[in-house]
Amino acid sequence: MSYSIGEVADKLAISPYTLRYYDKEGLLPFVDRNAAGRRRFKDNDFNFLEVIICLKEAGVPVKQIGHFIDLCMTGDATLQDRYDFLADHETKLEANMARLQHTLDFLRWKKWYYKTALQAGTERIHYLPGTNQVDPAVHATFNQLVADGASPKTLGNLD
Amino acid sequence: MSYSIGEVADKLAISPYTLRYYDKEGLLPFVDRNAAGRRRFKDNDFNFLEVIICLKEAGVPVKQIGHFIDLCMTGDATLQDRYDFLADHETKLEANMARLQHTLDFLRWKKWYYKTALQAGTERIHYLPGTNQVDPAVHATFNQLVADGASPKTLGNLD
DNA sequence: ATATAATCTAGAGTTAACTCTAAGTCAAGC
DNA sequence: GCTTGACTTAGAGTTAACTCTAGATTATAT
Structure with a gap:
């Protein structure tokens, strides 16, 4: 199952403008593109989007969320960093x-x-x-x- | 007892820049000036400043805080409006x-x-x-x- | 086949809330 | 008397997070 940017925007109540802005800021490196260059979101992408939205609600700046996503894309070597990041923002929240x-x-x-x-x-x-x-x-x-x-x-x- | 903008800034941990900005936006109509045009804050002004800071923390935009201060300056005729304003922002918070x-x-x-x-x-x-x-x-x-x-x-x- | 709607990018515009600069005035200490 | 630092205003600059525009491309529905 895959979803267009408009479908994702509707599901998450976020405008397509905002989603493209997040992509531009490096928050959505996991999103695939079709042959025409259009974004195709996968089911698993919603796990990332959920985290992004959570961090936004927690008041984490977009740049820092981008850093967290970078850690996610790097793999198991960053598990401790990711844990520490969440623990830090839990404390702040x-x-x-x-x-x-x-x-x-x-x-x-x-x-x-x-x-x-x-x-x-x-x-x-x-x-x-x-x-x-x-x-x-x-x-x-x-x-x-x-x-x-x-x-x-x-x-x-x-x- | 009266206080300069710098003294108030220190007490409230707000920069003098920000206090002047609030004044420009109509949040501090109650502050007196001395003969040279300098702001002199009175003890009672801290009651207003406390409310301003509270509303800011609650996430109320500066313009709306200005509206509340306007109501305060108008007198007893606005008591109900002021109550409703606070009740509304209590619900939102x-x-x-x-x-x-x-x-x-x-x-x-x-x-x-x-x-x-x-x-x-x-x-x-x-x-x-x-x-x-x-x-x-x-x-x-x-x-x-x-x-x-x-x-x-x-x-x-x-x- | 064609009109309409959705998507793309690059880049400009917006908004809120500061934050600072410049040029000048005023007050306190030596 | 003079320097230093705090204060004044008007207005410019900054930052974050969108939000939109323009111009082009692609997909959907008659």
Whole structure:
């Protein structure tokens, strides 16, 4: 079974432009061509494409993905390098996800901040008396609610 | 207490170039200037900067952050809009994190794939006999190990 | 047989988010 | 008083990852 660039583009929800760009950058050296010079993707090529998409999602730059594909084409001598590459990006992705969790926590606290302001009809309830400055104790209040068992995910919901 | 652009840059680990760029894009309308036209950041400005950094981490484009700051400057009439904005990006961030979790799962399975190939000395152990195609059953084998209670996080570790 | 649609390449254009340069102003230390 | 370093603006340059155009070729459907 073989597939044209358009069929692969549809299957993977990636434009043919992008696939050709990846090819130009050396990400698709495994793709065969027919007599007319057109790309013919094999079933096994999807194993490579899956990895390419995974690495892209993980935030790995195209050039580095190209390096990984180079290692793949070289053979068994590079198994350790390929393992190390994936282990490295696993670590980086874990760190990135931890960072995003903090970002999400902050977004939820701010949502609660606006929920309470909305219920009071004004943001002034969060200001230090007689100023336009946010009272630092407001964040502490939110943290206390969470510490007391409230769910940070739902605490800011209006319902 | 007030701070120069350099002091703020140091505190937030953002370059002065970037801070000026954010100002140019309308993200810092709240920053005062001294008689000489130099930016003087107030303590309360860090509340805005915290939100800006949070939204950036969440992947919100600079233009949209500018829109949120506009809402902030308009006053209590926009509290609902600001709440909706944060709730929307909370949802998007949750979806993004779920996507990254799938990416991480895939990265771990591939790490295990290379660990086992490395232990066998060749990637051929994962190929269908007499071919260069990966046996689809290999992924199923990994999934079975996880279903049987193994930790996907450590299954691919070499140790 | 012919029109339409898909593909090819080389190379130009786009977008976002910086990042820096140039030329000038201002503040602090000696 | 003078030098050094931080700051100002406008605008140019950079980078990554596409995204598209032009002109040619090939495959598909009537």
